[in-house]
């Protein structure tokens with residue numbers, strides 16, 4: 321099989337590509353390089369510079385590369401930006417998916433893995449979020465992921481394509497510093513950013529109904545997330561002809577913002593910069609932790625990395641990508 325990974329030069333995509341290559345799969349990448357970096361990929365991986373919105377590029381790539389399965393990760397993923405620019409998010413995430421699926425159907429490709437998100441659940445009011453927990457997304461980003469799942473399942477059912485929708489929880493860490501996330505959009509890089517400026521990290525709200533008052537999340541190491549894609553892709557390849565899987569990809573362990581801040585202080589050696597508590601950030605659920613039984617049963621997958629290795633590897637990546645900032649810190 322040859323798997324085409326859309327968005328394969330991105331932070332998550334490059335880790336998925338690496339994991340699949342190491343397991344002996346044949347991989348090619350399609351990326352518009354709007355945020356992806358070609359240097360994240362081994363030189364011998366075919367890289368098509370193009371968008372999932374560009375049907376002729378897709379048709380050509382499928383034919384020339386002999387693509388037999390797609391792992392679709394190319395998408396916009398910033399919640400705040402999606403509120404400001406909903407049309408852009410619907411266009412890139414949902415229209416892009418539609419064009420891609422049309423090309424998949426036309427080419428007769430039998431397997432499709434879709435990158436979904438815990439954002440589909442919105443503000444879940446449960447201890448552990450199962451795949452049956454109602455999906456009530458609260459921002460355009462989550463809406464495009466939920467509607468994307470519907471579209472993937474409906475297309476799979478209509479055309480006999482085997483599909484998997486993977487709902488990622490909070491992704492963090494890096495397999496190697498060069499592959500680290502370069503964005504500053506999530507708690508770990510946001511706290512690194514403050515710390516390297518010599519500023520105190522911020523905690524958005526400590527009056528939630530949780531043991532220490534701060535929000536709880538389920539952080540999943542990017543290498544574990546990548547092996548979940550590998551396992552899903554292999555499962556689809558083994559069972560062609562249709563059928564769909566919808567799976568949470570999380571650890572089942574909750575970590576509070578306060579615990580994360582303590583760990584970050586320890587790893588960066590800046591315990592002197594005690595966090596400052598800010599008001600709650602609008603739209604933050606108190607607790608989002610995955611039930612991960614289904615993915616264990618379906619794919620035999622389980623996470624093996626802990627939160628400390630996520631923070632440590634993310635910090636190594638941060639230091640590599642911002643050497644001056646880190647060297648110049650007070």
Ligand SMILES: O=c1ccn([C@@H]2O[C@H](COP(=O)(O)OP(=O)(O)O[C@H]3O[C@H](CO)[C@H](O)[C@H](O)[C@H]3O)[C@@H](O)[C@H]2O)c(=O)[nH]1
Pocket residue numbers: 397398399437438439440488489490505506507508510511521522523524525535536537577601604608
């Ligand atoms: O400097 C910071 C940054 C974040 N937080 C807090 O840390 C928690 C995690 O925030 P992130 O921004 O890292 O992640 P979210 O849980 O808000 O969002 C993530 O998970 C969502 C699904 O639940 C979506 O997938 C989204 O794209 C992804 O970034 C939140 O309580 C947030 O308020 C802080 O206290 N201080």
